[in-house]
Amino acid sequence: MASLTSRSIRARLYRGVGGLLVLLATSSVLGLVLLHRLSSGESTLADKAQPYLADLSSAAVAAKAAANDERGYLMTGDPKFVDEIREKRDPIVYSALDHASSIYAAGSSETKAVAAVRSGFETWATARDAELQQYASDRKGAIDLALGSNRDLRKAYESKIDDAVALANAGVTSSDASFTRTSTSAIWVLVGFLAFALLTGIVFAVRLAGSLTARVAKLTVVAEKLSIGDIDGVDATIGGDDELAKLGESMQGVIAAFQELYSSSSAKAA
Amino acid sequence: MGAKLASYFDQAGSVGGIQAKMKLALLTKMASPKALEVADTPDQIAVFEAAMTSIRQEFGR
Numbered sequence: 001m002a003s004l005t006s007r008s009i010r011a012r013l014y015r016g017v018g019g020l021l022v023l024l025a026t027s028s029v030l031g032l033v034l035l036h037r038l039s040s041g042e043s044t045l046a047d048k049a050q051p052y053l054a055d056l057s058s059a060a061v062a063a064k065a066a067a068n069d070e071r072g073y074l075m076t077g078d079p080k081f082v083d084e085i086r087e088k089r090d091p092i093v094y095s096a097l098d099h100a101s102s103i104y105a106a107g108s109s110e111t112k113a114v115a116a117v118r119s120g121f122e123t124w125a126t127a128r129d130a131e132l133q134q135y136a137s138d139r140k141g142a143i144d145l146a147l148g149s150n151r152d153l154r155k156a157y158e159s160k161i162d163d164a165v166a167l168a169n170a171g172v173t174s175s176d177a178s179f180t181r182t183s184t185s186a187i188w189v190l191v192g193f194l195a196f197a198l199l200t201g202i203v204f205a206v207r208l209a210g211s212l213t214a215r216v217a218k219l220t221v222v223a224e225k226l227s228i229g230d231i232d233g234v235d236a237t238i239g240g241d242d243e244l245a246k247l248g249e250s251m252q253g254v255i256a257a258f259q260e261l262y263s264s265s266s267a268k269a270a
Numbered sequence: 271m272g273a274k275l276a277s278y279f280d281q282a283g284s285v286g287g288i289q290a291k292m293k294l295a296l297l298t299k300m301a302s303p304k305a306l307e308v309a310d311t312p313d314q315i316a317v318f319e320a321a322m323t324s325i326r327q328e329f330g331r
Contacts, residue, residue, distance in 0.1 A: 237299070249299065252299040253295070253296040253297065253298075253299045254296065256295035256296060256298065256299050256300050256301045256304070257292040257293070257295045257296040257301075259295065259301035259303070259304070260279070260291050260292050260294070260295035260301040260302055261288065261291075261292050263301055263302055263303055264283075264288050264291055264302075265288075
């Protein structure tokens, strides 16, 4: 506790260096907190938005391929197109949508958007399967369905996919803006802290140097005079209440003793 | 000025000679020529009195 108020050089050094270390530690902790915040924002993008968009993209591509196979079957009657739809396209769509619906919380707008896509696709797939069955007995009727009401159902789920993608893109844009804001504020906070620490360090160094150098210089002059036996009018008294002041006081006592010896010897000789 | 302070050096001389005078200067941080120049302030007189007490004890008088 005494070192908090003491004027000694040691206490002042402890306070100054300790203060700088505290500032350094504080800015380091602050930097770590800001880095963690940036990392969290980045994780949200990497763990949620990115896979969500990838799943929607997979589902959209597979759904589009299923629509192409539907057309291929209607144009050629080749059952390989129907097999493609059942064995490849539809499973990919459902698998991607199932995964997308597990990324965000159940009640989130993203999960609801996926459910809407899935519902729309299921409606279209059911109608499409009926249309493909009708093709064997009524080719024209099947084609009319494909170009009419079933086309509308396909456009409806494609629109739902667009809505879900737009929602995810808005989240990505928001996360990106948040990331930029956090990184900018992190830079300014750290620069501010470092500038403050630098300024404090300079002020501390200048004040300490200012209080020491002049008095050390005076004691050095006194010591140089003593070393050549010049004690006439020498005064080692310096201001302050620290170790240097005590050293000057002690030197002044020794000087006074020498001056007294010199004075008494001179008086005797006279 | 300083006549009283300077008189302490005479007292120290009679107690222990030059050694006591040097001791007095060492303790008070002031030699006799300087003591003649400065004012006889109560603070300085107290310092010299305390130094003389120490010197008398050391030199046994």
